[in-house]
Amino acid sequence: MPHFDVFAEAFSAATTVPAHLEPRTITVAGTPGSFVWTPAAGTLLDAALAAGIGLPSGCRVGQCESCIVRVLSGECAHLVAFEGEADRCLTCQAVPVTDLVLAP
Numbered sequence: 001m002p003h004f005d006v007f008a009e010a011f012s013a014a015t016t017v018p019a020h021l022e023p024r025t026i027t028v029a030g031t032p033g034s035f036v037w038t039p040a041a042g043t044l045l046d047a048a049l050a051a052g053i054g055l056p057s058g059c060r061v062g063q064c065e066s067c068i069v070r071v072l073s074g075e076c077a078h079l080v081a082f083e084g085e086a087d088r089c090l091t092c093q094a095v096p097v098t099d100l101v102l103a104p
């Protein structure tokens with residue numbers, strides 16, 4: 001196989017979460033219960049998966065921004081530049097700054 005037919009792409013996101021952030025309660029609409037996010041839990045996506053709540057994501061398979069969800073209430077902060085709509089959140093790159101209700 002010719003070398004130019006073989007290529008690799010690496011997908012990653014900043015995951016350095018500021019340690020001074022306060023714990024927040026995260027609710028995902030349509031799922032039972034909620035979970036408490038802490039800085040040690042990482043991004044919203046990592047924390048949700050650790051809590052047993054499946055959220056959409058696809059960075060690891062080349063489908064960036066597939067983790068986008070709507071913020072029904074509360075506010076998140078992105079760890080990287082984000083130019084999307086104010087009520088959208090890329091969960092693999094964001095942390096909560098208030099309690100949140102998300103709609104996947």
Ligand code: FES
Pocket residue numbers: 057058059060063064065066067068090091092093
């Ligand atoms: S899944 Fe790639 S930006 Fe979140």
